[in-house]
Amino acid sequence: MLVLRARVLSPIDPNTVRFLDDALVVIGGTGRIVDVRPPDGTPVDADLRPGVLTPGFVDAHLHYPQVRKVGAATGPLLDWLEGEIFPEEARFADPEHARHIAEVFCRSLAAAGTTLALVYGSVHPEATDILFQALDRAGLRAIAGPVLMDEHCPEVLQLPPDQALPALEALADRWHGHDGRLQVAVIPRFALSCSEAMLAGAGRLSRERGLLATAHLAENPEECALARDRFGTPDYLTIYEQAGLVHDRSVFAHCVHLSDSEWDRFAAAGARVAHCPDSNFFLGSGHMPVEQVERRKIPLCVGTDVAAGRTFRVPRILSSAYDNAVAVGTPVDPRRLLWWGTRGGALALGETRVGSIERGMSADLVWSDLPEWGDNVDCAPAWLLFDHDAPRPHRTWVRGRVVWDREGGGYPW
Numbered sequence: 510m511l512v513l514r515a516r517v518l519s520p521i522d523p524n525t526v527r528f529l530d531d532a533l534v535v536i537g538g539t540g541r542i543v544d545v546r547p548p549d550g551t552p553v554d555a556d557l558r559p560g561v562l563t564p565g566f567v568d569a570h571l572h573y574p575q576v577r578k579v580g581a582a583t584g585p586l587l588d589w590l591e592g593e594i595f596p597e598e599a600r601f602a603d604p605e606h607a608r609h610i611a612e613v614f615c616r617s618l619a620a621a622g623t624t625l626a627l628v629y630g631s632v633h634p635e636a637t638d639i640l641f642q643a644l645d646r647a648g649l650r651a652i653a654g655p656v657l658m659d660e661h662c663p664e665v666l667q668l669p670p671d672q673a674l675p676a677l678e679a680l681a682d683r684w685h686g687h688d689g690r691l692q693v694a695v696i697p698r699f700a701l702s703c704s705e706a707m708l709a710g711a712g713r714l715s716r717e718r719g720l721l722a723t724a725h726l727a728e729n730p731e732e733c734a735l736a737r738d739r740f741g742t743p744d745y746l747t748i749y750e751q752a753g754l755v756h757d758r759s760v761f762a763h764c765v766h767l768s769d770s771e772w773d774r775f776a777a778a779g780a781r782v783a784h785c786p787d788s789n790f791f792l793g794s795g796h797m798p799v800e801q802v803e804r805r806k807i808p809l810c811v812g813t814d815v816a817a818g819r820t821f822r823v824p825r826i827l828s829s830a831y832d833n834a835v836a837v838g839t840p841v842d843p844r845r846l847l848w849w850g851t852r853g854g855a856l857a858l859g860e861t862r863v864g865s866i867e868r869g870m871s872a873d874l875v876w877s878d879l880p881e882w883g884d885n886v887d888c889a890p891a892w893l894l895f896d897h898d899a900p901r902p903h904r905t906w907v908r909g910r911v912v913w914d915r916e917g918g919g920y921p922w
């Protein structure tokens with residue numbers, strides 16, 4: 510049993526948050542929250558006030574092999590991939606390099622307060638296995654998989670379907686469902702790096718084994734034109750539809766340049782958007798049309814998209830999401846942003862046990878600073894998301910276990 514006393518900020522639904530200025534959060538031995546109640550004289554293990562406890566953040570799109578390329582300002586997308594990213598990702602053929610970066614990657618997630626992440630791994634199955642080992646040691650919750658690529662990228666990064674798909678199945682046998690925290694995803698990087706056979710194989714695996722599928726979609730106009738041209742389809746989404754990759758366990762990153770028809774089919778299939786506004790700004794990819802998503806009630810999560818995104822901190826990305834929404838003329842309330850980065854994000858990824866501080870939920874929590882004047886339900890979400898000068902979180906827990914402790918030596922694993 511662990512009893513924390515703190516201010517508590519937690520989403521209830523997309524438009525409503527709960528703010529408690531002084532509360533006890535009681536965590537049971539299984540790592541579940543067993544009670545949230547006013548102080549009643551129960552001895553506490555830690556008094557975190559005036560800090561605030563929020564649910565752990567959900568990062569729905571980022572790349573493990575790109576950690577060292579954060580801030581490589583060489584967009585647009587296709588030039589950046591060719592010049593900076595593909596050479597860096599090729600280094601993951603070396604297990605030593607993969608091991609070192611996997612450690613850095615997990616530390617960066619935990620110190621950012623991210624407790625659930627959807628991670629693009631390396632094209633190298635061994636490097637992705639190393640990532641899973643690091644995520645397991647760190648105690649983080651993640652959905653990850655090797656990136657599938659077999660065409661139109663450097664040869665050292667190509668793995669044909671008859672090798673890549675069995676390797677993915679072997680990873681799924683080993684890690685899918687591991688400790689209730691880790692899942693394996695099917696990740697064809699994007700249409701431009703995959704053959705039709707690879708996309709079809711990925712779609713089949715995702716449906717047969719019930720694995721989440723994720724890919725980049727309509728990030729950049731040049732990418733869209735090339736994809737349509739290469740596959741001979743009327744639009745980009747058709748390529749993924751033909752491969753059976755568009756369903757209610759699909760998460761598509763970016764979705765900046767889709768037609769009305771694509772948005773309609775996307776929504777009808779139950780697919781989800783991973784909105785990556787900071788990356789879209791940094792590579793000059795464009796603005797995501799939030800109203801298309803909201804109008805169709807498409808589940809939305811947000812991604813840092815490290816390394817095209819410049820931070821591991823989901824609150825910074827939510828701040829960028831605010832800027833993006835203002836730019837397209839549909840401002841978003843901070844409460845809704847918080848939903849996207851916590852409970853809403855988790856639900857979009859199919860994870861029902863995390864994302865709010867309520868009885869029965871997993872104790873995936875973050876302890877952050879909140880200025881003394883951010884002491885009400887109107888101010889607290891805005892301060893949490895928009896104060897770019899705020900330091901890193903003090904502490905992060907997954908299932909009640911500390912995975913980051915700023916004052917206590919950093920990483921306990």
Ligand SMILES: [Zn+2]
Binds near residue numbers: 570571725762814
């Ligand atoms: Zn990406």
